[in-house]
Amino acid sequence: EGMMKWVRCFDCGQDFHGTVRLALGWAGWKTYVGRPQVDEWRCKAMGLLGTALRQSSLPEEALPVFEASLAVRQRYWSHIENSSILGAQSNLALSAQSNLASCLSDLGRVDEALVLERKIYAKCVAIHGASHKHAILTGGNLAMSMGKLGLLNECQSFLRDQLLPVAQKSLGADHDITLDLWQNLAAALANDPEHTCGDMLEAETIMQDVVTRRRRVFGPAHPNTLRAQRFLCRLQKELSGA
Secondary structure: OHHHHHHHHOOOEEOOHHHHHHHHHHHHHHHHOOOOOHHHHHHHHHHHHHHHHHHHHOOHHHHHHHHHHHHHHHHHHHOOOOOOEEEEEEEHHHHHHHHHHHHHHOOOOOHHHHHHHHHHHHHHHHOOOOOOOOHHHHHHHHHHHHHHHHOOOHHHHHHHHHHHHHHHHHHHOOHHHHHHHHHHHHHHHHHHHOOOEEEHHHHHHHHHHHHHHHHHHOOOOOOHHHOOOOOHHHHHHHHHHH
16 A cells, blocks of 8 residues: 555545645654655655645645655655656656646746746656656646646647547546546636637536536545536636626
8 A cells, every 4th residue: 555545545546635635644754754864655755745735725835845855856866767667766756846846836936837847747758658647647737837827729739639638548538637637628728818609618518527527436525526616617607698
C-alpha cells in the first residue's frame, strides 16, 4: 500500500479530500519526518503534505513545503532525473516541480507556472511517453494555465488534439483526470470572448456528460462533482439569457 494509505480509501477506491486529507497529510509527515533527508518515504511525505495543504485552499502554506521538497529532491536525485529508467526516485523531482507550478498558479503567479509547466510536460513526454498518466496529468496542468492566461485557442487545440485522445484511451472516459480535461475544454470554449452559440452549446453538452459521470463514479456530494455541477448551471444560465 505504501504512501497511498495517506491518500486513498481502500474501501471505496477514492482519494480522501477536505479535512480528512489535510489531517492525513500531517499524520504522514509526522510519521516520516524523523528519517534522514535522503529517505524516499520522508521525501514523498513532504510532497503529500504540500498537496494536502494546497487542496485545502492553503496555497500560501503549501508553497514553502513544495519549495523545500523540490530542493531536497534536486539535491539527492537530480543525477537520475533524466534517466530513461524511471523508478520511484527518478519521478521525485518531476512531481515536485509539478506541485510547485500548480501552487504558483493557485497564488496567481500563472506566468511563472506556465513556463515551468511547459518544461515539465515536455520532459514527462520524453521520458514516459505521451500516453502515460504522469504526462497526461502534467499536460492538464499546462492546459489549465493556458486557459487562465487567455491562451484559449492553444488550450483548445492542445486538449482536443493531444491530451483527450490519449486520456480516453489510456485512462478511460470515467477517470478523474479525463473528466478534468473535458471540463478544461468546456471552460476554454465558454471563456473565449469570441465564443459562438455553438461553442456554448458544445460546452454545455460536455459538462452534462462530465456531471453524469462524476455523479455515477464519485457520488453527488464529492467536491469535484459539485464543482462540475456549478459550472454546468452557469453555462445553462448564460444560454437561457438569465
